[in-house]
Amino acid sequence: MPEQLVLQKLLATPMASAIVENGLDQVGGYVTEASAVVGLRTPTELLAAYGVDAAPDFADVVRFEQPRLATFTKPSDSERPWRDFPHGFLLGGSLAPVWRMSRTRFSYGAEYWRIRSDGEQKCLSHYAGAGRGWVGAKRWRPPSPVVGTLARWQGREFFADATAETVLLTALTENGPAGFDQVRPGAWSATVPLSECEVFxxxxxxxxxxxxxxxxxxxxxxxxxxxxxxxxxxxxxxxxxxxxxxxxxxxxxxxxxxxxxxxxxxxxxxxxx
Incomplete structure:
Protein backbone atom coordinates (compact mmCIF):
# COMPACT_ATOMS: atom_id res chain seq x y z
CA MET A 1 0.00 0.00 0.00
CA PRO A 2 1.28 3.54 -0.73
CA GLU A 3 3.21 5.49 1.88
CA GLN A 4 1.07 7.99 3.86
CA LEU A 5 -2.12 6.48 2.45
CA VAL A 6 -5.22 8.34 3.60
CA LEU A 7 -8.19 6.05 4.14
CA GLN A 8 -11.90 6.75 4.30
CA LYS A 9 -14.49 4.77 6.23
CA LEU A 10 -18.21 5.15 5.69
CA LEU A 11 -19.84 5.21 9.12
CA ALA A 12 -22.90 3.12 9.84
CA THR A 13 -25.31 4.96 12.13
CA PRO A 14 -24.37 2.98 15.29
CA MET A 15 -20.66 3.69 14.79
CA ALA A 16 -21.28 7.39 14.11
CA SER A 17 -23.34 7.61 17.30
CA ALA A 18 -20.67 5.73 19.28
CA ILE A 19 -18.04 8.29 18.25
CA VAL A 20 -20.20 11.30 19.12
CA GLU A 21 -21.82 9.91 22.28
CA ASN A 22 -19.11 7.65 23.74
CA GLY A 23 -15.86 8.70 22.09
CA LEU A 24 -15.34 5.40 20.25
CA ASP A 25 -11.64 5.22 19.38
CA GLN A 26 -11.49 1.87 17.54
CA VAL A 27 -11.78 1.31 13.81
CA GLY A 28 -11.64 -1.65 11.45
CA GLY A 29 -13.70 -3.39 8.78
CA TYR A 30 -14.27 -1.94 5.31
CA VAL A 31 -12.06 1.00 4.35
CA THR A 32 -11.21 2.56 1.02
CA GLU A 33 -8.67 4.99 -0.39
CA ALA A 34 -9.91 8.53 0.27
CA SER A 35 -8.49 10.00 -2.94
CA ALA A 36 -10.28 7.36 -5.04
CA VAL A 37 -13.75 8.38 -3.79
CA VAL A 38 -13.31 12.15 -3.95
CA GLY A 39 -15.68 12.21 -6.93
CA LEU A 40 -18.54 10.75 -4.86
CA ARG A 41 -19.81 14.12 -3.71
CA THR A 42 -23.27 13.34 -2.31
CA PRO A 43 -24.62 10.75 0.14
CA THR A 44 -26.58 9.11 -2.69
CA GLU A 45 -23.46 8.66 -4.84
CA LEU A 46 -21.38 7.42 -1.91
CA LEU A 47 -23.97 4.92 -0.68
CA ALA A 48 -24.53 3.61 -4.22
CA ALA A 49 -20.85 2.63 -4.34
CA TYR A 50 -21.58 0.42 -1.32
CA GLY A 51 -24.67 -1.09 -2.94
CA VAL A 52 -27.16 0.95 -0.90
CA ASP A 53 -30.06 2.59 -2.75
CA ALA A 54 -30.92 5.55 -0.53
CA ALA A 55 -30.98 9.35 -0.59
CA PRO A 56 -30.42 10.59 2.98
CA ASP A 57 -29.81 14.22 3.88
CA PHE A 58 -26.24 13.39 4.89
CA ALA A 59 -23.65 10.62 5.25
CA ASP A 60 -20.78 10.58 7.73
CA VAL A 61 -17.25 9.35 7.05
CA VAL A 62 -13.92 9.32 8.85
CA ARG A 63 -10.71 10.11 6.97
CA PHE A 64 -7.46 9.02 8.56
CA GLU A 65 -3.89 8.04 7.75
CA GLN A 66 -3.15 4.34 7.49
CA PRO A 67 -2.61 3.24 11.11
CA ARG A 68 0.74 1.73 11.96
CA LEU A 69 0.64 -2.06 12.35
CA ALA A 70 -2.88 -2.38 10.92
CA THR A 71 -3.24 -5.25 8.45
CA PHE A 72 -5.35 -5.31 5.30
CA THR A 73 -7.06 -8.19 3.51
CA LYS A 74 -9.28 -8.60 0.48
CA PRO A 75 -13.04 -8.69 1.19
CA SER A 76 -14.65 -12.11 1.44
CA ASP A 77 -16.04 -13.84 -1.64
CA SER A 78 -18.42 -15.97 0.45
CA GLU A 79 -22.18 -15.55 0.11
CA ARG A 80 -23.33 -13.17 2.84
CA PRO A 81 -26.60 -11.34 3.64
CA TRP A 82 -24.91 -7.97 3.04
CA ARG A 83 -23.25 -6.48 -0.02
CA ASP A 84 -19.59 -7.48 -0.23
CA PHE A 85 -16.81 -6.60 -2.65
CA PRO A 86 -15.22 -9.87 -3.80
CA HIS A 87 -13.23 -8.16 -6.56
CA GLY A 88 -11.67 -5.69 -4.13
CA PHE A 89 -13.34 -2.53 -5.47
CA LEU A 90 -16.39 -0.46 -4.61
CA LEU A 91 -19.31 -0.63 -7.01
CA GLY A 92 -19.89 1.77 -9.89
CA GLY A 93 -17.35 3.77 -11.82
CA SER A 94 -15.05 5.02 -9.06
CA LEU A 95 -12.78 1.93 -9.20
CA ALA A 96 -11.94 2.66 -5.58
CA PRO A 97 -10.05 -0.18 -3.88
CA VAL A 98 -11.64 -1.53 -0.71
CA TRP A 99 -10.02 -3.59 2.05
CA ARG A 100 -10.93 -5.25 5.33
CA MET A 101 -8.73 -3.60 7.96
CA SER A 102 -7.82 -5.21 11.28
CA ARG A 103 -9.13 -3.58 14.46
CA THR A 104 -6.95 -0.78 15.81
CA ARG A 105 -7.24 2.74 17.22
CA PHE A 106 -7.86 5.68 14.94
CA SER A 107 -4.63 7.32 13.87
CA TYR A 108 -3.80 10.71 15.36
CA GLY A 109 -5.52 13.52 13.47
CA ALA A 110 -8.35 11.38 12.05
CA GLU A 111 -11.20 13.62 10.89
CA TYR A 112 -14.95 13.09 11.16
CA TRP A 113 -16.67 14.55 8.06
CA ARG A 114 -20.33 15.06 7.18
CA ILE A 115 -21.28 14.99 3.48
CA ARG A 116 -24.62 16.67 2.77
CA SER A 117 -27.04 16.10 -0.09
CA ASP A 118 -26.14 19.48 -1.66
CA GLY A 119 -22.48 18.42 -1.84
CA GLU A 120 -21.32 20.47 1.15
CA GLN A 121 -18.68 18.74 3.28
CA LYS A 122 -17.85 19.81 6.82
CA CYS A 123 -15.34 18.48 9.34
CA LEU A 124 -17.19 18.00 12.64
CA SER A 125 -14.39 16.67 14.84
CA HIS A 126 -10.88 15.25 14.92
CA TYR A 127 -9.14 12.59 16.97
CA ALA A 128 -6.50 14.09 19.25
CA GLY A 129 -4.90 10.91 20.55
CA ALA A 130 -5.46 8.29 23.23
CA GLY A 131 -5.56 10.78 26.11
CA ARG A 132 -7.79 13.44 24.57
CA GLY A 133 -9.93 11.35 22.23
CA TRP A 134 -12.44 12.91 19.82
CA VAL A 135 -12.66 16.68 20.24
CA GLY A 136 -16.20 17.64 21.24
CA ALA A 137 -17.43 14.08 21.92
CA LYS A 138 -19.81 13.80 24.86
CA ARG A 139 -17.70 11.16 26.60
CA TRP A 140 -14.17 9.78 26.61
CA ARG A 141 -13.56 6.09 27.10
CA PRO A 142 -10.07 5.05 28.22
CA PRO A 143 -8.26 3.25 25.39
CA SER A 144 -7.83 -0.51 25.50
CA PRO A 145 -4.28 -1.80 26.03
CA VAL A 146 -4.94 -4.65 23.59
CA VAL A 147 -6.15 -2.55 20.63
CA GLY A 148 -3.82 -0.08 18.95
CA THR A 149 -0.23 1.01 19.34
CA LEU A 150 1.82 1.18 22.53
CA ALA A 151 5.38 2.38 23.03
CA ARG A 152 8.31 1.66 25.32
CA TRP A 153 10.17 4.81 26.30
CA GLN A 154 12.78 5.12 29.02
CA GLY A 155 11.89 1.72 30.42
CA ARG A 156 8.13 2.30 30.70
CA GLU A 157 5.13 1.43 28.53
CA PHE A 158 2.60 3.99 27.31
CA PHE A 159 -0.31 4.29 24.93
CA ALA A 160 1.20 5.70 21.75
CA ASP A 161 0.01 7.84 18.84
CA ALA A 162 2.84 7.83 16.34
CA THR A 163 3.24 10.45 13.61
CA ALA A 164 6.01 10.91 11.05
CA GLU A 165 8.74 12.00 13.47
CA THR A 166 7.20 12.00 16.96
CA VAL A 167 5.11 9.90 19.31
CA LEU A 168 2.41 11.25 21.60
CA LEU A 169 2.72 9.13 24.75
CA THR A 170 -0.20 8.80 27.15
CA ALA A 171 -0.15 7.45 30.71
CA LEU A 172 -3.35 6.66 32.59
CA THR A 173 -2.41 7.23 36.21
CA GLU A 174 -3.25 9.46 39.15
CA ASN A 175 0.16 11.14 39.15
CA GLY A 176 1.77 11.76 35.78
CA PRO A 177 5.40 11.06 34.90
CA ALA A 178 7.86 13.94 34.97
CA GLY A 179 7.49 16.17 31.92
CA PHE A 180 3.97 14.99 31.08
CA ASP A 181 1.01 17.38 30.91
CA GLN A 182 -2.37 16.47 32.36
CA VAL A 183 -4.94 16.35 29.54
CA ARG A 184 -7.87 15.14 31.66
CA PRO A 185 -8.28 13.66 35.15
CA GLY A 186 -6.09 10.57 35.32
CA ALA A 187 -4.59 11.03 31.84
CA TRP A 188 -1.18 12.55 31.07
CA SER A 189 0.55 13.05 27.71
CA ALA A 190 3.93 14.08 26.32
CA THR A 191 5.44 14.22 22.84
CA VAL A 192 8.84 12.58 22.31
CA PRO A 193 10.95 11.75 19.23
CA LEU A 194 9.91 8.60 17.40
CA SER A 195 13.56 7.56 17.30
CA GLU A 196 13.55 7.17 21.11
CA CYS A 197 10.58 4.79 21.16
CA GLU A 198 9.87 1.15 20.49
CA VAL A 199 6.37 1.09 18.97
CA PHE A 200 4.34 -2.11 19.12
Whole structure:
Protein backbone atom coordinates (compact mmCIF):
# COMPACT_ATOMS: atom_id res chain seq x y z
CA MET A 1 0.00 0.00 0.00
CA PRO A 2 1.28 3.54 -0.73
CA GLU A 3 3.21 5.49 1.88
CA GLN A 4 1.07 7.99 3.86
CA LEU A 5 -2.12 6.48 2.45
CA VAL A 6 -5.22 8.34 3.60
CA LEU A 7 -8.19 6.05 4.14
CA GLN A 8 -11.90 6.75 4.30
CA LYS A 9 -14.49 4.77 6.23
CA LEU A 10 -18.21 5.15 5.69
CA LEU A 11 -19.84 5.21 9.12
CA ALA A 12 -22.90 3.12 9.84
CA THR A 13 -25.31 4.96 12.13
CA PRO A 14 -24.37 2.98 15.29
CA MET A 15 -20.66 3.69 14.79
CA ALA A 16 -21.28 7.39 14.11
CA SER A 17 -23.34 7.61 17.30
CA ALA A 18 -20.67 5.73 19.28
CA ILE A 19 -18.04 8.29 18.25
CA VAL A 20 -20.20 11.30 19.12
CA GLU A 21 -21.82 9.91 22.28
CA ASN A 22 -19.11 7.65 23.74
CA GLY A 23 -15.86 8.70 22.09
CA LEU A 24 -15.34 5.40 20.25
CA ASP A 25 -11.64 5.22 19.38
CA GLN A 26 -11.49 1.87 17.54
CA VAL A 27 -11.78 1.31 13.81
CA GLY A 28 -11.64 -1.65 11.45
CA GLY A 29 -13.70 -3.39 8.78
CA TYR A 30 -14.27 -1.94 5.31
CA VAL A 31 -12.06 1.00 4.35
CA THR A 32 -11.21 2.56 1.02
CA GLU A 33 -8.67 4.99 -0.39
CA ALA A 34 -9.91 8.53 0.27
CA SER A 35 -8.49 10.00 -2.94
CA ALA A 36 -10.28 7.36 -5.04
CA VAL A 37 -13.75 8.38 -3.79
CA VAL A 38 -13.31 12.15 -3.95
CA GLY A 39 -15.68 12.21 -6.93
CA LEU A 40 -18.54 10.75 -4.86
CA ARG A 41 -19.81 14.12 -3.71
CA THR A 42 -23.27 13.34 -2.31
CA PRO A 43 -24.62 10.75 0.14
CA THR A 44 -26.58 9.11 -2.69
CA GLU A 45 -23.46 8.66 -4.84
CA LEU A 46 -21.38 7.42 -1.91
CA LEU A 47 -23.97 4.92 -0.68
CA ALA A 48 -24.53 3.61 -4.22
CA ALA A 49 -20.85 2.63 -4.34
CA TYR A 50 -21.58 0.42 -1.32
CA GLY A 51 -24.67 -1.09 -2.94
CA VAL A 52 -27.16 0.95 -0.90
CA ASP A 53 -30.06 2.59 -2.75
CA ALA A 54 -30.92 5.55 -0.53
CA ALA A 55 -30.98 9.35 -0.59
CA PRO A 56 -30.42 10.59 2.98
CA ASP A 57 -29.81 14.22 3.88
CA PHE A 58 -26.24 13.39 4.89
CA ALA A 59 -23.65 10.62 5.25
CA ASP A 60 -20.78 10.58 7.73
CA VAL A 61 -17.25 9.35 7.05
CA VAL A 62 -13.92 9.32 8.85
CA ARG A 63 -10.71 10.11 6.97
CA PHE A 64 -7.46 9.02 8.56
CA GLU A 65 -3.89 8.04 7.75
CA GLN A 66 -3.15 4.34 7.49
CA PRO A 67 -2.61 3.24 11.11
CA ARG A 68 0.74 1.73 11.96
CA LEU A 69 0.64 -2.06 12.35
CA ALA A 70 -2.88 -2.38 10.92
CA THR A 71 -3.24 -5.25 8.45
CA PHE A 72 -5.35 -5.31 5.30
CA THR A 73 -7.06 -8.19 3.51
CA LYS A 74 -9.28 -8.60 0.48
CA PRO A 75 -13.04 -8.69 1.19
CA SER A 76 -14.65 -12.11 1.44
CA ASP A 77 -16.04 -13.84 -1.64
CA SER A 78 -18.42 -15.97 0.45
CA GLU A 79 -22.18 -15.55 0.11
CA ARG A 80 -23.33 -13.17 2.84
CA PRO A 81 -26.60 -11.34 3.64
CA TRP A 82 -24.91 -7.97 3.04
CA ARG A 83 -23.25 -6.48 -0.02
CA ASP A 84 -19.59 -7.48 -0.23
CA PHE A 85 -16.81 -6.60 -2.65
CA PRO A 86 -15.22 -9.87 -3.80
CA HIS A 87 -13.23 -8.16 -6.56
CA GLY A 88 -11.67 -5.69 -4.13
CA PHE A 89 -13.34 -2.53 -5.47
CA LEU A 90 -16.39 -0.46 -4.61
CA LEU A 91 -19.31 -0.63 -7.01
CA GLY A 92 -19.89 1.77 -9.89
CA GLY A 93 -17.35 3.77 -11.82
CA SER A 94 -15.05 5.02 -9.06
CA LEU A 95 -12.78 1.93 -9.20
CA ALA A 96 -11.94 2.66 -5.58
CA PRO A 97 -10.05 -0.18 -3.88
CA VAL A 98 -11.64 -1.53 -0.71
CA TRP A 99 -10.02 -3.59 2.05
CA ARG A 100 -10.93 -5.25 5.33
CA MET A 101 -8.73 -3.60 7.96
CA SER A 102 -7.82 -5.21 11.28
CA ARG A 103 -9.13 -3.58 14.46
CA THR A 104 -6.95 -0.78 15.81
CA ARG A 105 -7.24 2.74 17.22
CA PHE A 106 -7.86 5.68 14.94
CA SER A 107 -4.63 7.32 13.87
CA TYR A 108 -3.80 10.71 15.36
CA GLY A 109 -5.52 13.52 13.47
CA ALA A 110 -8.35 11.38 12.05
CA GLU A 111 -11.20 13.62 10.89
CA TYR A 112 -14.95 13.09 11.16
CA TRP A 113 -16.67 14.55 8.06
CA ARG A 114 -20.33 15.06 7.18
CA ILE A 115 -21.28 14.99 3.48
CA ARG A 116 -24.62 16.67 2.77
CA SER A 117 -27.04 16.10 -0.09
CA ASP A 118 -26.14 19.48 -1.66
CA GLY A 119 -22.48 18.42 -1.84
CA GLU A 120 -21.32 20.47 1.15
CA GLN A 121 -18.68 18.74 3.28
CA LYS A 122 -17.85 19.81 6.82
CA CYS A 123 -15.34 18.48 9.34
CA LEU A 124 -17.19 18.00 12.64
CA SER A 125 -14.39 16.67 14.84
CA HIS A 126 -10.88 15.25 14.92
CA TYR A 127 -9.14 12.59 16.97
CA ALA A 128 -6.50 14.09 19.25
CA GLY A 129 -4.90 10.91 20.55
CA ALA A 130 -5.46 8.29 23.23
CA GLY A 131 -5.56 10.78 26.11
CA ARG A 132 -7.79 13.44 24.57
CA GLY A 133 -9.93 11.35 22.23
CA TRP A 134 -12.44 12.91 19.82
CA VAL A 135 -12.66 16.68 20.24
CA GLY A 136 -16.20 17.64 21.24
CA ALA A 137 -17.43 14.08 21.92
CA LYS A 138 -19.81 13.80 24.86
CA ARG A 139 -17.70 11.16 26.60
CA TRP A 140 -14.17 9.78 26.61
CA ARG A 141 -13.56 6.09 27.10
CA PRO A 142 -10.07 5.05 28.22
CA PRO A 143 -8.26 3.25 25.39
CA SER A 144 -7.83 -0.51 25.50
CA PRO A 145 -4.28 -1.80 26.03
CA VAL A 146 -4.94 -4.65 23.59
CA VAL A 147 -6.15 -2.55 20.63
CA GLY A 148 -3.82 -0.08 18.95
CA THR A 149 -0.23 1.01 19.34
CA LEU A 150 1.82 1.18 22.53
CA ALA A 151 5.38 2.38 23.03
CA ARG A 152 8.31 1.66 25.32
CA TRP A 153 10.17 4.81 26.30
CA GLN A 154 12.78 5.12 29.02
CA GLY A 155 11.89 1.72 30.42
CA ARG A 156 8.13 2.30 30.70
CA GLU A 157 5.13 1.43 28.53
CA PHE A 158 2.60 3.99 27.31
CA PHE A 159 -0.31 4.29 24.93
CA ALA A 160 1.20 5.70 21.75
CA ASP A 161 0.01 7.84 18.84
CA ALA A 162 2.84 7.83 16.34
CA THR A 163 3.24 10.45 13.61
CA ALA A 164 6.01 10.91 11.05
CA GLU A 165 8.74 12.00 13.47
CA THR A 166 7.20 12.00 16.96
CA VAL A 167 5.11 9.90 19.31
CA LEU A 168 2.41 11.25 21.60
CA LEU A 169 2.72 9.13 24.75
CA THR A 170 -0.20 8.80 27.15
CA ALA A 171 -0.15 7.45 30.71
CA LEU A 172 -3.35 6.66 32.59
CA THR A 173 -2.41 7.23 36.21
CA GLU A 174 -3.25 9.46 39.15
CA ASN A 175 0.16 11.14 39.15
CA GLY A 176 1.77 11.76 35.78
CA PRO A 177 5.40 11.06 34.90
CA ALA A 178 7.86 13.94 34.97
CA GLY A 179 7.49 16.17 31.92
CA PHE A 180 3.97 14.99 31.08
CA ASP A 181 1.01 17.38 30.91
CA GLN A 182 -2.37 16.47 32.36
CA VAL A 183 -4.94 16.35 29.54
CA ARG A 184 -7.87 15.14 31.66
CA PRO A 185 -8.28 13.66 35.15
CA GLY A 186 -6.09 10.57 35.32
CA ALA A 187 -4.59 11.03 31.84
CA TRP A 188 -1.18 12.55 31.07
CA SER A 189 0.55 13.05 27.71
CA ALA A 190 3.93 14.08 26.32
CA THR A 191 5.44 14.22 22.84
CA VAL A 192 8.84 12.58 22.31
CA PRO A 193 10.95 11.75 19.23
CA LEU A 194 9.91 8.60 17.40
CA SER A 195 13.56 7.56 17.30
CA GLU A 196 13.55 7.17 21.11
CA CYS A 197 10.58 4.79 21.16
CA GLU A 198 9.87 1.15 20.49
CA VAL A 199 6.37 1.09 18.97
CA PHE A 200 4.34 -2.11 19.12
CA UNK A 201 0.89 -3.60 19.64
CA UNK A 202 -0.39 -6.57 21.61
CA UNK A 203 -3.05 -8.78 20.06
CA UNK A 204 -4.85 -11.46 22.06
CA UNK A 205 -6.95 -14.11 20.36
CA UNK A 206 -9.07 -16.89 21.83
CA UNK A 207 -12.02 -19.12 21.10
CA UNK A 208 -15.58 -18.83 22.36
CA UNK A 209 -17.55 -22.05 21.90
CA UNK A 210 -15.04 -23.03 19.23
CA UNK A 211 -15.35 -19.74 17.29
CA UNK A 212 -12.14 -17.68 16.89
CA UNK A 213 -12.27 -14.21 18.42
CA UNK A 214 -10.00 -11.29 19.19
CA UNK A 215 -10.14 -9.89 22.70
CA UNK A 216 -10.86 -6.15 22.62
CA UNK A 217 -11.03 -5.46 26.35
CA UNK A 218 -11.22 -7.28 29.68
CA UNK A 219 -13.26 -5.88 32.55
CA UNK A 220 -13.68 -8.02 35.64
CA UNK A 221 -15.44 -11.25 34.75
CA UNK A 222 -16.39 -10.19 31.22
CA UNK A 223 -14.59 -9.69 27.94
CA UNK A 224 -15.46 -7.68 24.84
CA UNK A 225 -14.60 -9.75 21.77
CA UNK A 226 -14.52 -9.33 18.00
CA UNK A 227 -15.38 -12.41 15.96
CA UNK A 228 -12.63 -13.38 13.52
CA UNK A 229 -15.37 -14.74 11.28
CA UNK A 230 -18.05 -12.97 9.28
CA UNK A 231 -20.33 -16.02 9.18
CA UNK A 232 -23.75 -15.16 10.70
CA UNK A 233 -24.07 -18.75 11.93
CA UNK A 234 -20.89 -18.35 14.00
CA UNK A 235 -22.21 -15.07 15.39
CA UNK A 236 -25.47 -16.71 16.41
CA UNK A 237 -23.58 -19.51 18.14
CA UNK A 238 -21.57 -17.03 20.22
CA UNK A 239 -24.45 -14.59 20.76
CA UNK A 240 -22.69 -11.76 18.92
CA UNK A 241 -24.35 -8.76 17.33
CA UNK A 242 -23.72 -7.17 13.93
CA UNK A 243 -22.09 -3.75 14.45
CA UNK A 244 -21.51 -3.11 10.74
CA UNK A 245 -21.44 -5.21 7.58
CA UNK A 246 -19.25 -8.24 8.22
CA UNK A 247 -18.28 -7.24 11.78
CA UNK A 248 -19.69 -9.05 14.83
CA UNK A 249 -18.95 -8.25 18.48
CA UNK A 250 -20.06 -9.70 21.81
CA UNK A 251 -19.59 -9.25 25.53
CA UNK A 252 -19.01 -12.69 27.04
CA UNK A 253 -18.26 -14.27 30.37
CA UNK A 254 -14.47 -14.48 30.49
CA UNK A 255 -14.76 -18.12 31.55
CA UNK A 256 -15.98 -18.91 28.02
CA UNK A 257 -12.60 -17.90 26.59
CA UNK A 258 -10.40 -20.87 25.68
CA UNK A 259 -7.06 -21.24 23.90
CA UNK A 260 -6.07 -17.66 24.73
CA UNK A 261 -2.91 -16.62 22.88
CA UNK A 262 -1.04 -13.35 22.66
CA UNK A 263 1.40 -11.90 20.17
CA UNK A 264 3.42 -8.68 20.19
CA UNK A 265 3.81 -7.04 16.78
CA UNK A 266 6.73 -4.64 16.46
CA UNK A 267 6.78 -1.63 14.17
CA UNK A 268 10.02 -0.93 12.32
CA UNK A 269 10.76 2.28 10.42
CA UNK A 270 11.35 0.42 7.15
CA UNK A 271 7.70 -0.72 7.24
CA UNK A 272 6.58 2.75 6.12
CA UNK A 273 9.06 3.00 3.26
Missing amino acids: ERVYTAQVDGIPVRILRRAGDTAEVLLLSDDPADAQRVGAGLVEAGVFEAVVDARRLTNVQGVENQWVSSADK
